[in-house]
Amino acid sequence: xxxxxAAVERIYREEYGRVVASLVRRFGDIDxxxxxxxxxxxxxxEKWPRDGVPPNPGGWLTTTAGNRAIDRIRRESHRDxxxxxxxxxxxxTPHEPTGPVEDDRLRLIFTCCHPALAPEARVALTxxxxxxxxxxxxxxxxxxxxxxxxxxxxxxxxxxxxAHIPYRVPATEDLASRLGAVLAVVYLxxxxxxxxxxxxxxxxxxxxxxxxxxxxxxxxxLPDEPEVAGLLALMLLTEARRTTRVAGGELVVLSEQDRGGxxxxxxxxxxxxxxxxxxxxxxxxxxxxxxxLLAAINAVHTDAPTAADTDWEQIxxxxxxxxxxxxxxxxxxxxxxxxxxxxxxxxxxxxxxKLPLSGYHAWHATRADLLRRLGHxxxxxxxxxxxxxxxxxxxxxxxxxRRREQLRP
Amino acid sequence: xxxxxxxxxxxPEDVAAMDAMTPEEMQAVFAAxxxxxxxxxxxxxxxxxxxxxTHESTTTVDATGAETIVTDGPFxxxxxxxxxFWIIEAPDLDAALKWAAEGSKACANRVEVRPFQExxxx
Numbered sequence: 001x002x003x004x005x006a007a008v009e010r011i012y013r014e015e016y017g018r019v020v021a022s023l024v025r026r027f028g029d030i031d032x033x034x035x036x037x038x039x040x041x042x043x044x045x046e047k048w049p050r051d052g053v054p055p056n057p058g059g060w061l062t063t064t065a066g067n068r069a070i071d072r073i074r075r076e077s078h079r080d081x082x083x084x085x086x087x088x089x090x091x092x093t094p095h096e097p098t099g100p101v102e103d104d105r106l107r108l109i110f111t112c113c114h115p116a117l118a119p120e121a122r123v124a125l126t127x128x129x130x131x132x133x134x135x136x137x138x139x140x141x142x143x144x145x146x147x148x149x150x151x152x153x154x155x156x157x158x159x160x161x162x163a164h165i166p167y168r169v170p171a172t173e174d175l176a177s178r179l180g181a182v183l184a185v186v187y188l189x190x191x192x193x194x195x196x197x198x199x200x201x202x203x204x205x206x207x208x209x210x211x212x213x214x215x216x217x218x219x220x221x222l223p224d225e226p227e228v229a230g231l232l233a234l235m236l237l238t239e240a241r242r243t244t245r246v247a248g249g250e251l252v253v254l255s256e257q258d259r260g261g262x263x264x265x266x267x268x269x270x271x272x273x274x275x276x277x278x279x280x281x282x283x284x285x286x287x288x289x290x291x292x293l294l295a296a297i298n299a300v301h302t303d304a305p306t307a308a309d310t311d312w313e314q315i316x317x318x319x320x321x322x323x324x325x326x327x328x329x330x331x332x333x334x335x336x337x338x339x340x341x342x343x344x345x346x347x348x349x350x351x352x353x354k355l356p357l358s359g360y361h362a363w364h365a366t367r368a369d370l371l372r373r374l375g376h377x378x379x380x381x382x383x384x385x386x387x388x389x390x391x392x393x394x395x396x397x398x399x400x401x402r403r404r405e406q407l408r409p
Numbered sequence: 410x411x412x413x414x415x416x417x418x419x420x421p422e423d424v425a426a427m428d429a430m431t432p433e434e435m436q437a438v439f440a441a442x443x444x445x446x447x448x449x450x451x452x453x454x455x456x457x458x459x460x461x462x463t464h465e466s467t468t469t470v471d472a473t474g475a476e477t478i479v480t481d482g483p484f485x486x487x488x489x490x491x492x493x494f495w496i497i498e499a500p501d502l503d504a505a506l507k508w509a510a511e512g513s514k515a516c517a518n519r520v521e522v523r524p525f526q527e528x529x530x531x
Contacts, residue, residue: 114502116502116506162524162526163502163522163523163524164411164500164501164502164505164524165501165502165503166500166501166502166503168501168503170503174503
């Protein structure tokens, strides 16, 4: 591919969500929107390298795609009356980075993350329609065959159409619960990128970057929702440590990471958002939600110049707060890690052993580490074996295997 | 506006739970469903609704071949069967899901929501 083509595709990918969302609003049909956006890309690939990139490429793509969609609807007279009627709508909404067009993307993400769709379909649709990933790219991201992913996306789009899933930002009284589903999808995309559950590549930065991009859009659109800010801060503070998280193909745990390699710009931005959330929580009397608490925990970690400087009291307190609003064995497991630092590995191990997480690799890895610190080598070895068996991430396996080898006989 | 079928599916556990109800409890469910039906009508969402006799009363008719065959019992061998249903009119799925939640509370059962096919050109 030539550089000019690559540049066009990069702009296209960047603008895709906005273009498609605006076309969905106008034509009320996702397939028409996608087809038209695809045709606009072909025109752009032909024209832009020759004539130069237009001053407002997003607006150009939306206008071109809109014209293509109208041509197509005219050609295919069997399209139903609703689409014919769409021709009558004179769309003069300007294509601008803010304003009503931004709301189109917000509407679309709520459609993509509708609770009536299967969770895996929500993730796939969001990456496809808002992220502009191609179907093979989405399939690759989740390591499923392309045909499976294509069917999943097609079925979800058909359900949106047949069941009339609305293209709308939910009413205020439903916003909090519906937003939860949207944030869960974004966080899932991030986590799949941050610690890929399987496959050759331990970290998929394309996915973490996409999740952060989506969260930034959501934050710009919903500035008064503290959990949106919390999720963005959480991902920024996690992403800041990404480059130090794997070394020589092996996972590096938080306490052993080279803190000089952490991205200070991302950390500063994350800390600023966490402070903003705390101030808002004080002001409104609304206690912080799950993502804000997780962000605060990450802020404490990234605030410590060395691992030994970590304020474990505060981390334990934040996990206790998290357990109070969103209790789960995984939260309890993380809290036990803080307990180990404050009250010793024996107390922590007693808490960890009670948790019903024997299928979860991190449970075995935590047990292994606590048993190692207590000098129970044989039990620690068995726990490392179980942890290795429970994960397919190559970097994590390498780390666990080395730790196992280092056990005293 | 689109039409949706809200169906109340019973499985053997539901039937056991219904059988165990006292007449007063039963009456309370009837009353709640009655109130829900009135709300549907008042809001213009009502199309039709009905409760069905138990599945033992089902008869299957097959006239796809040369002869019409009548058999006792349902066509599909399942433990779940349709106990009753509403047909409602709603602007979109979100509105239909809200009605379904109310209906589910009223009849003390799960409710399945399914859109009707639309006439071409509708």
